[in-house]
Amino acid sequence: MLLAIDAGNTNIVFALFDTGANTRPWGEIRARWRITTDPRRTADEYAVWLSQLLALEGFERGDIGKVIIGTVVPRALHNLQTLARKYFATEPLIAGEGGWDFALDVDEPQNLGADRALNMIAASEMHRGGDLIIIDFGTATTFDLIDYRGAYKGGIIAPGINLSLDALVNAAAQLPRMAISAPTNPSVIGRNTVDQMHIGIYWGYIAMMEGLVARMRQEAGRPVQVVATGGLAILFEKHTDIFDAVEADLTLHGLAILWARSHNDSNDTR
Numbered sequence: 001m002l003l004a005i006d007a008g009n010t011n012i013v014f015a016l017f018d019t020g021a022n023t024r025p026w027g028e029i030r031a032r033w034r035i036t037t038d039p040r041r042t043a044d045e046y047a048v049w050l051s052q053l054l055a056l057e058g059f060e061r062g063d064i065g066k067v068i069i070g071t072v073v074p075r076a077l078h079n080l081q082t083l084a085r086k087y088f089a090t091e092p093l094i095a096g097e098g099g100w101d102f103a104l105d106v107d108e109p110q111n112l113g114a115d116r117a118l119n120m121i122a123a124s125e126m127h128r129g130g131d132l133i134i135i136d137f138g139t140a141t142t143f144d145l146i147d148y149r150g151a152y153k154g155g156i157i158a159p160g161i162n163l164s165l166d167a168l169v170n171a172a173a174q175l176p177r178m179a180i181s182a183p184t185n186p187s188v189i190g191r192n193t194v195d196q197m198h199i200g201i202y203w204g205y206i207a208m209m210e211g212l213v214a215r216m217r218q219e220a221g222r223p224v225q226v227v228a229t230g231g232l233a234i235l236f237e238k239h240t241d242i243f244d245a246v247e248a249d250l251t252l253h254g255l256a257i258l259w260a261r262s263h264n265d266s267n268d269t270r
Contacts, residue, residue, distance in 0.1 A: 002027060003064045003088065004255035005080055007071035008115060009139040012037050012080075014050060015252040016059065019066070019260070026256040028134040029249060031057040043082035047179055050083075059167070061093050064088050068096035070251065095258055103151035111144075118254030120146045123227045127245060130139045131212060132220050135243075139163065143212055143218060153220075161205050161232060168197070181236055190246030206240050213242045221262070233266035 011034050019027035033053045035041075036050040038127055052059055067084035069092050071077050077094070084092035096114045103122070104112060119134045124146060134144045137160065144155035159167070161180060169177050178194055180201060188203050190196030217224050228236075228243045229250035249251070 001029070001059075001063050001065040002068065002256060002259055003084075004259070005067065005071075005092075006115065006118075006251045006255060007073050007076045007080060008039060008070065009072060010037055011035065011078065014053075015249070016057075016064070017053075017252075017256045019256075026253065026260040029048060029252065031059065032249070032252070037073055037076060039079070041074060041076075041079060043079045043086055046079065046083045047087045047236065051087075059160065064090075066090060066259065066263070067092040068095060068255045069093070070118050070255050072113045072115055075266070086233045093136045093259060093262060095255060101261065102146075103149070105151045114248045115251050116142055116144055117152075119229060120144060120152060120254075121257050122250045122254035123248070124150055126247065126250075126253065127225055127227055129225075131220050131224040133224050134218055135209065135213075135226065135230075135233070136226070136250070137161070137227045138236075139234035141230075142207075143216065145216055145224075146220070147220075156216075158212075161201065161235075165201050168201070180232075180235065182239060186226075191226050198240065202239075206236060209236070210240060210242055217255050228261070 002019050004015045005018055006013045013032060015026040015032040016030045018030050025251055031126060035049065051181045066088055067088055069077065069080050081092055084090055100117050115136065120138055123132050123134050128253050130148050132146045136142045139160050141158045142155060145153045147153055158236050165180060169175050175197060176194065178197060183198055183202055188199050192200045213226060226242050228246045229248060233246045233248065237243055
């Protein structure tokens with residue numbers, strides 16, 4: 001089995017792929033676990049935590065024979081590599097090490113984050129046939145355009161919705177902290193402070209997304225599919241029609257696809 005590790009700014013997600021599954025060439029997710037990103041967390045701490053979770057799902061450390069890591073937090077990489085070497089007896093593949101296997105038609109290709117590249121690899125494999133816009137709702141919300149030939153053409157980085165709410169609450173002493181959720185009332189005229197904040201954050205964010213996607217579609221000049229990912233994608237799905245697909249595990253699938261492209265697993269069923 002393959003352990004795919006997606007280390008983001010807020011959380012690290014560990015996913016266990018059954019690479020012997022025949023439903024997809026790169027395998028199927030059998031379990032996934034999430035932990036807060038902390039570059040100080042040691043390989044031993046990861047191992048204790050992960051071993052317990054594997055056991056709860058009916059797996060053992062010995063079931064894992066392959067590890068791939070994608071990270072946008074360089075300080076977290078060393079301990080994750082040590083985890084793979086010490087506890088899974090394997091040298092992990094590091095996503096993006098040595099470059100990417102698609103064209104980067106941008107001014108600073110070296111600055112493309114691993115998570116965005118992995119999203120594009122997965123989206124291109126799972127939604128073939130034209131240009132794609134990938135929206136990833138994470139600490140930041142990113143919009144990336146990849147054309148029908150598979151070339152990355154550029155994108156947008158916007159503050160994540162939680163960052164936007166935190167900035168509002170921290171800068172205004174009289175505004176309360178609130179949870180972000182889909183509104184039950186479709187009105188955009190709030191009658192109290194909390195409703196007004198809710199409208200501004202939620203519907204304001206949808207208006208921002210719809211406006212940016214419309215401009216990207218116009219600039220692309222061709223039909224474009226929009227694929228959304230990230231934990232907050234489902235928060236917006238029912239209140240906008242800009243998403244053609246929602247793929248909650250897009251980055252993880254990108255890791256598994258990258259592993260499959262880099263290795264011949266036909267004789268290794270662990």
